[in-house]
Amino acid sequence: MPDQHFTNAEKLPPYIFAQINKLKQIARSNGEDVIDFGMGNPDQATPSVIVEKLIEAVSNPSTHRYSQSAGLPKLREAISNWYSRKYSVDLDVNNEIVTCMGSKEGIAHLSLATLSDNDDVLVQSPTYPIHSYGVVIAGANLRSIPLCENLDSFLVDIESAIQNGIKKPKMIIINFPSNPTTQSAGLDFFKKIVEIGKKYDIWIVHDLAYADIVFDGYKAPSILEVDGAKDIAVEFFTLSKSYNMPGWRVGFCCGNKKLVQALTKIKSYMDYGTFTPIQVAAIKALNDCDQDVIDICSMYKSRRDELCNGLNRIGWDVQKPLATMFVWAKIPDKYLHLGSLEFSKLLIENANVAVSPGAGFGINGDEYVRFSLIENEHRIKQAIRGIKNFFSMEIK
Ligand SMILES: Cc1ncc(COP(=O)(O)O)c(C=O)c1O
Incomplete structure (x- = not known):
């Protein structure tokens, strides 16, 4: 066997979630019923009209050929209409939109x-891992900026990182509503960050994965709503969450032409695009499934309420998030010294409840665990009973 280093793979740390997955497997193989709030993997079926569209398209052999890496023109048109309808943002379908095999790939x-x-790239921390590790894989210098509760302070920290670093950053990567912290931003925040990007000539990449999973009257803005944002910014969206389509691998990137074209070009070397029937079904989703999105969102709201009310009732203080399919819960004081990985292990072993340790999203997350709202209300109640019982145990 050749004795060589795999430089890119070795730059990536061991996957912290793998340790939790292993414990989950062990518990399940021992016959335990583990209630799994671990991965942000939507558990419900894709709306049937989308599935039917896929079946219709796949029945036509002409769809079996290589597809288009940048996305079918009709899909790019549907994306443009989606932006226009939701955000009054105009996009050039030929230059300002590229579809991706899920937004993670993009x-x-x-x-x-x-x-x-x-x-140098500034990335909020904690965050969804590919925001940081995409930078690491590309060989660039990751500079994590702690995501504080007050977003104005976060903007101050971004600006002082720009002013005080040895080198001016090339890019800022942000994600609101945020995974895992669930923090939500208003349009004002996006205006300010676009202003910073323009002032210092820095690209901004915004991940809007949770655009539609919003509650209590909150509306998640698109960065592209800000006048002139397209001069420096792109935005990613995914169909995975809004339409229960995580396995389908379809998302898109829109905005600044230079960035969109750079992504289009590299993708044209690497892939032939998402399978055509999936792209056809994605057109159906974007054009005709607004009610399904509302229904999916209200399912998450009901789970959010069940989980947050239940945790608060048993003495675990958590806040109800305004958006996302997560609850970001500070580890109760009694267990805080353990850190998020050890605490998560204890939850599996003693409560049959799996969560994601906050440290998996960046070291600033180590005082938290993340619950994904992928279990139904009945199972959430069962989890609360398990956690309550665990809290009453003496842990050495
Ligand atoms: C913030 C964020 N961005 C992107 C993704 C990935 O989505 P996709 O399925 O489109 O790759 C996720 C998935 O959990 C996410 O939470």
Whole structure:
């Protein structure tokens, strides 16, 4: 066997969630019923009209050929209409939109297309891992900016990182509503960050994965709503969450032409696009499934309420998030010294409840665990009973 280093793979730390997955498997193989709030993997079926559209399209052999890497023109048109309908944002379907095999793929490849080892990138932390590790894989210099509760302070920290770093950053990567912290931003925040990007000539990449999973009257803005944002910014969206389509692998990136074209180009070398029937079904989703999105959102709201009310009742203080399919819960004081990985292990072993340790999203997350709202209300109640019982145990 050749004795060589795999430089890129070795740059990535061991996957912290793998340890939890292993404990989950062990518990299940021992016959335990583990209630799984671990991964942000929607548990419900894709709306049937979307599935039917896929079946219709796949029945036509002409769809079995290589597809288009940038996305079918009709899909790009549907994306443009979606932006116009939701955000009054105009997009040029030929230059300002590219579809991706899920937004995770797009985010990783945008970093690869645009960054090199001379570049610094500011990324909020904690965050969804590919925001940070896309930068690392591309060989650029990751500079994590702690995501504080007050977003004005976060903007101050971003600006002082720009002013005080040895090198001016090339890019800022942000995500609101945020995974895992669930923090939500208003349009004002986006105006301010676009202003910063323009002032210092820095690209901004915004991940809007949770655009539609919003509660209590909150509306998640698109960064592209800000006048002139397209001069420096792109935004990613995914069909995975809004339409229960995580396995389908379809998302898109829109906005600044130069960034969109860089991603389009690198993708044209790497893939032939999402399978055509999936793209056809995605057109159906974007054009005709607004009611399904509302229904999916209200399911998450009901689960959010059940989980947050239940945790608060048993003495675990958590806040109800305004958006996302997560609850970001500070570890109760009694267990805080353990850190998020050890606490998560105890939850599996003693409560049959799996969560994601906050440290998996960046070291700033270590005082928290993340619950994904992928279990129904009945199972959430069962989890609360398990956690209550665990809290009453003496843990050495
Ligand atoms: C913030 C965020 N961005 C992107 C993704 C990935 O979505 P996709 O399925 O489109 O790759 C996720 C998935 O959990 C996410 O939470």
